[in-house]
Amino acid sequence: MTERDQQLDRYLQENLENYIQETATLCAQPSISATGEGVESCAELVAALLEQRNFRVERVETPGNPVIVGHLSGASHRTLLCYNHYDVQPPEPLELWTTPPFEPTLRGGALYARGAKDDKGELVARLAAFDAVRAVYGEPPCSLLFVVEGEEEIGSPHMPQFVEDNRERLQCHGAIWETGGTTIDGHPELWLGCRGVLAVELSVETLSKDAHSGSAHILPNAAWRLTRALSSLKDANDRIRIAGFYDQAVALSEADRRHLATLPDMEKRLREVYGVEEFVRGLSGADLRSAVFEPTCNIQGLQSGYTGQGMKTVIPAVARVKLDFRLVPWQDPDDILDKLRTHLDREGFHDVVISKLGAMWPYKADDNDPLVALVRQSGEEVYGKASVVTPLLGGSSPVYAFHRPLNIPVVSAGIGYGMENRLHAPDEHIRIDDFLQGCRHISRIMARFDTLS
């Protein structure tokens, strides 16, 4: 470890409490993009955090929530982009939180709040890393560009157009994505890609109003109609029945297989965390890891008729389902949307209406990129363990929106541990030790980014 690395580590250790406080302040401000709650105030908070650090901050309007862009020139014109988001998932179900989602609480060496990990803690870790680099180096060796958007949790609908429209402003030489960290046993984790997603709502109306269920022998039931349409989407073995659905899906490469073989076994932990009795398609062991190359059709939520206490003898007139399809490289969400419509029509479900809720394209990085090597090597230094490379994440992100137009490598580093941070769920949290290590890792990437050719 160099003397400067030690100085970075020390700075971060000494100022840790301030950064936890900064994270808590940010988390106390709701910013639920699904409903709009608190989004505007949170954008202002983020802008202020960058301004305090002398970044040149621009608030860029989109048809949705604003994007906060912060730029700071360093010793080199080589620019590292940090992508984060200030919006969070809805906190429901509220009754399952130990402490309220927007009242950040420290307990057992961890900070609990909606957004603690996803993605406010990650954002503050980068600001902390930046502070450390500036404290140690005076002028940061590379230039920095923060892009903090407010619609990631609803599928980043305006990010692709934003990047297209702001190519000049966003010129850079590499990016660190919103999330990262270690495996459950502390190995630094690096991911090379993520799946795309297509989210839709299907709705069907069979009657102009609800009717008494005494007429169920003659009046068509919207919930039954939707159940049948849903059933047409998958076979008994969970294979998606939409014609052409798998046409653009890549098979696993040999390199992917090698990476997958080094990943920790997740079966036991998944069984513990989620109480799973049987995994999808009866999968177990190594197959649970390689299954990420299998695209999915997931029901996010179903609603029809009377769902209150007791019973109500009605035939529901309307039924709705929210679905998300996770797509592997190089499936195209627009293409899948067309194929879904064609499928429903062919199966006789012309009356099932599709509303698009969001779309993202899959992404996969070049295994041999120098930035990949830097993240890997610095991670191994900080964490003192071999890094683990995940070829493809199960989730989605708007990486594609940056990677394609800007032609840059995109990597991951951050503050998470395994699948334990309860993202999108009650009791989301970060561990303080993970936070500190994540700050150290990112400070090294920022300190050395200018040395990459």
Add this chain to the structure above:
Amino acid sequence: MTERDQQLDRYLQENLENYIQETATLCAQPSISATGEGVESCAELVAALLEQRNFRVERVETPGNPVIVGHLSGASHRTLLCYNHYDVQPPEPLELWTTPPFEPTLRGGALYARGAKDDKGELVARLAAFDAVRAVYGEPPCSLLFVVEGEEEIGSPHMPQFVEDNRERLQCHGAIWETGGTTIDGHPELWLGCRGVLAVELSVETLSKDAHSGSAHILPNAAWRLTRALSSLKDANDRIRIAGFYDQAVALSEADRRHLATLPDMEKRLREVYGVEEFVRGLSGADLRSAVFEPTCNIQGLQSGYTGQGMKTVIPAVARVKLDFRLVPWQDPDDILDKLRTHLDREGFHDVVISKLGAMWPYKADDNDPLVALVRQSGEEVYGKASVVTPLLGGSSPVYAFHRPLNIPVVSAGIGYGMENRLHAPDEHIRIDDFLQGCRHISRIMARFDTLS
């Protein structure tokens, strides 16, 4: 028409406004058995209405809501039982009511309120008929027994036991059921039976908590699991796949067929009222009427996962559906419940939990009973049109609970018109003219009931 009939008619005409007001007062008191709202206060109102008329009123406690029993001795010991209920369906969806459900409103010659028809207006019509008979005859020719329960809309779970426990108190020679009226074109309608019902909730839990949908390739989704369990219940032609489901279902008799042939065509009206494009199994014309002899499996409501605004990328841990099976004579809801469990187990859905929400047995009257003849004849006198006999109603009622232990015929007479009163739906109402005619019909039944051998 006899002179006394004319006097009955005149009395009811002259006092009509009071009875509409009495109905409105009763409807202004919510009494939603599904949630418990206002039930207790409504029971007190009903008791007061009977006490004002010098009935000997008893409030009989059950494990659920109390039953109000009113008895009044007439000139003969022959006793006519009037069954009604003071509870109503939940008023949702509220936004579809023209005026609020519990603010009774007169417009266009009709009274709009939740319960106006089902069943508060029907109850008041019987009280009005009684008042008329007493005014004209002095002492009523027969004895009267009012039984007004508070759990009909949740399946009358305690009525069978109540009747068993109170056989002595309930000794009588015939009963008028809660509902009745005319066809859409004004022919008095008489029904001979009704279907039974079994209502259940199916629930399934695949995870101990919701998970991120990025893991949908491995973590089992409760909404998908429930969708598949539901799909196993019916074939593509809407035939229920539960083994032995149809074993106890009677076929249509020749008498049933003759009655069905005289029933008005409902296709056009159903299309108008419910905006139906295609009926269940593509039925049309006369088949829409005979299909009531087909038992059903109806989805009342479906709920799983995130159903709010926008989207949420979750795998739901839990999914629920409320179902009702309408049963024809002589299917037994307890037997069907056993067969449903066996079916789910056989199909591999051991994890789908069944909760029983309610059960009622089917009922069918003897076509040749003297009380049936009295109701028919007096109806034809009042309405001046041939009566129409419905062999089996699509809905359910606890008729069986009275018919079997008390060994009495049970008939129908009342204030409805066709399927137009919007029972269980927004804008439930009664037409004032129908109300008056219904009062007249019932007053004749009360006046002559003692003459039946």
